[in-house]
Amino acid sequence: MRQPPDPVQAPVDPGELVRYFSIAYRPLDWPLPDFMEAVSTAPAGDGVTDLGGRYPELAGRDPVLGEYATLFAVRRLLEEARERGEGTDGGMVGISHYRRFAVTRPTGTRSYAYGVVRPEEFTTLPRDLFVPPPDTVLFPAPMKVVPTLLAHFGTYHPTRDLLFFMALAIDLGVVTDAEATSWLSQDVMVPAPAVGVYPVDWYVATMVALESVVDAFEASVGVPREGYQRRIIAFCLERLHGLVLSSLVSRWDALITHPALLVSPDGIYHPSGSEPSA
Amino acid sequence: MRYFVVTHRPLDRPLRPFMEAISTVPAGDDVLDLSAEHPQYAGRGPELSEYATLFALRRHLQASWSESGPPSDDEMCGIAQYRRYPVTRPVGVPSDVYGMVTPAEFGELPDDVFQPAPGTLLLPSVAQVGTVLGQYGRNHAVRDLLHFMGIAIDLGVIDDRAAASFLSQSVMVVAPTIGVYPTRWYVQLLEDLERVADAFESRAAVPREGYQRRATGFCLERLHGMLLAGLVATWPGDRVTQNRAIVVSEDLTYTSGG
Numbered sequence: 001m002r003q004p005p006d007p008v009q010a011p012v013d014p015g016e017l018v019r020y021f022s023i024a025y026r027p028l029d030w031p032l033p034d035f036m037e038a039v040s041t042a043p044a045g046d047g048v049t050d051l052g053g054r055y056p057e058l059a060g061r062d063p064v065l066g067e068y069a070t071l072f073a074v075r076r077l078l079e080e081a082r083e084r085g086e087g088t089d090g091g092m093v094g095i096s097h098y099r100r101f102a103v104t105r106p107t108g109t110r111s112y113a114y115g116v117v118r119p120e121e122f123t124t125l126p127r128d129l130f131v132p133p134p135d136t137v138l139f140p141a142p143m144k145v146v147p148t149l150l151a152h153f154g155t156y157h158p159t160r161d162l163l164f165f166m167a168l169a170i171d172l173g174v175v176t177d178a179e180a181t182s183w184l185s186q187d188v189m190v191p192a193p194a195v196g197v198y199p200v201d202w203y204v205a206t207m208v209a210l211e212s213v214v215d216a217f218e219a220s221v222g223v224p225r226e227g228y229q230r231r232i233i234a235f236c237l238e239r240l241h242g243l244v245l246s247s248l249v250s251r252w253d254a255l256i257t258h259p260a261l262l263v264s265p266d267g268i269y270h271p272s273g274s275e276p277s278a
Numbered sequence: 279m280r281y282f283v284v285t286h287r288p289l290d291r292p293l294r295p296f297m298e299a300i301s302t303v304p305a306g307d308d309v310l311d312l313s314a315e316h317p318q319y320a321g322r323g324p325e326l327s328e329y330a331t332l333f334a335l336r337r338h339l340q341a342s343w344s345e346s347g348p349p350s351d352d353e354m355c356g357i358a359q360y361r362r363y364p365v366t367r368p369v370g371v372p373s374d375v376y377g378m379v380t381p382a383e384f385g386e387l388p389d390d391v392f393q394p395a396p397g398t399l400l401l402p403s404v405a406q407v408g409t410v411l412g413q414y415g416r417n418h419a420v421r422d423l424l425h426f427m428g429i430a431i432d433l434g435v436i437d438d439r440a441a442a443s444f445l446s447q448s449v450m451v452v453a454p455t456i457g458v459y460p461t462r463w464y465v466q467l468l469e470d471l472e473r474v475a476d477a478f479e480s481r482a483a484v485p486r487e488g489y490q491r492r493a494t495g496f497c498l499e500r501l502h503g504m505l506l507a508g509l510v511a512t513w514p515g516d517r518v519t520q521n522r523a524i525v526v527s528e529d530l531t532y533t534s535g536g
Contacts, residue, residue: 147446148409154442160431163441167424167482180424181415185408185446221428 015135
């Protein structure tokens with residue numbers, strides 16, 4: 001296992017990128033840009049730092065939590081750096097998820113909610129496609145769902161899990177009653193809200209909040225699920241995360257949003273669930 | 279056909295002879311206080327609205343079947359609520375989703391305004407609400423409905439996907455408690471609703487004040503509306519009558535309970 005990357009040693013200028021993580025669950029089939037650090041919470045081969053050793057409570061949880069297992073580990077990493085005074089205050093953190101990346105300009109061939117590029121094209125893309133100007137939030141463009149976010153979820157997953165998940169999020173003060181009402185009733189969602197570039201402080205607070213809902217859900221109403229639905233908590237997290245992100249977007253001045261970039265060997269987006277894992 | 283009128287206070291006008299007034303609070307000699315038989319519902323109106331009395335009615339009816347057995351599938355029962363009545367044809371001055379009539383006009387309405395032809399469902403009308411979930415959240419604490427519907431799914435009262443669809447739809451039956459329905463269906467419905475209400479109150483309910491104290495009643499109304507839609511979907515379309523329910527009031531403008 002590779003050791004965790006060196007922490008940030010010097011204070012950063014406000015709004016500058018502190019670190020850029022790439023969430024992985026297996027070795028990448030193509031090289032990442034140098035500034036991205038591939039991390040996981042399970043052994044994932046050379047070039048991927050397994051944070052599962054450092055945070056054993058998250059080790060091997062990705063079959064249930066999806067990318068959020070590693071996102072929660074990254075939160076711990078950032079928080080520990082902050083507690084050591086290693087200068088993440090006011091900085092930004094970048095997150096990509098295996099083959100999904102937020103981008104500063106429309107890139108690739110549109111397929112579903114993504115712009116798709118092949119690996120050989122991906123390796124030629126410049127840094128400023130992934131890293132926005134200082135103090136700018138970069139996030140994936142919302143997409144339309146029919147007829148509502150709730151009904152769209154219910155088409156693919158057990159509705160009761162999202163109902164309870166959002167109810168617990170309200171109970172824990174993560175979102176307000178009115179925000180949840182509006183979000184579940186409207187016809188947009190943010191696909192892959194985990195990816196993007198965000199303020200470190202907001203990211204840490206958001207992951208703490210999301211994890212509190214997971215803990216409450218699992219301790220009270222969570223039920224084991226099989227196959228594709230085993231990741232039901234990740235699917236619920238994606239919806240709640242999108243709502244929390246929307247409140248950041250509504251109060252942040254500098255924003256960039258485009259369809260997320262997806263790297264695909266055949267240049268086509270394959271929906272989650274139609275492939276062994278995503 | 280038995281026809282029940284749920285009330286929470288003494289009647290201020292005579293009912294039709296075929297109507298039986300019921301309550302779960304003392305409400306005068308001509309109102310049957312079911313809390314005497316079923317004291318667990320006494321004083322539950324502030325949380326359960328009319329469902330306190332309906333739940334008591336369910337037990338009352340089932341107890342009455344202990345010797346004769348349950349009624350046949352096609353036996354119907356009528357339910358009205360204090361000043362709200364389902365009607366077989368449009369009556370009154372439209373206001374909100376109701377037709378308003380004065381007490382004097384109410385006294386002159388013929389019986390067949392209240393009693394549909396045999397085998398016919400009688401329902402109050404629907405309202406356009408944007409989405410059921412959105413409408414609820416604009417008026418009440420949506421976390422209650424989320425917990426409530428999640429529990430209803432867990433208890434097998436509703437189907438997972440149907441719940442998502444219902445909460446996202448743009449119409450809902452207002453005051454689904456009132457109408458004329460198959461008695462056995464209505465009793466089973468009330469039994470299911472009570473199971474969900476009990477689980478909600480023991481696991482997820484939080485104390486609320488004022489108008490919102492009836493949160494369980496509000497959630498019950500939505501779940502009830504969903505289950506009613508399921509009944510209507512199975513009933514022959516030519517034997518379903520749906521009109522604005524009438525509200526009896528000197529003031530011909532409808533004012534909601536909130």
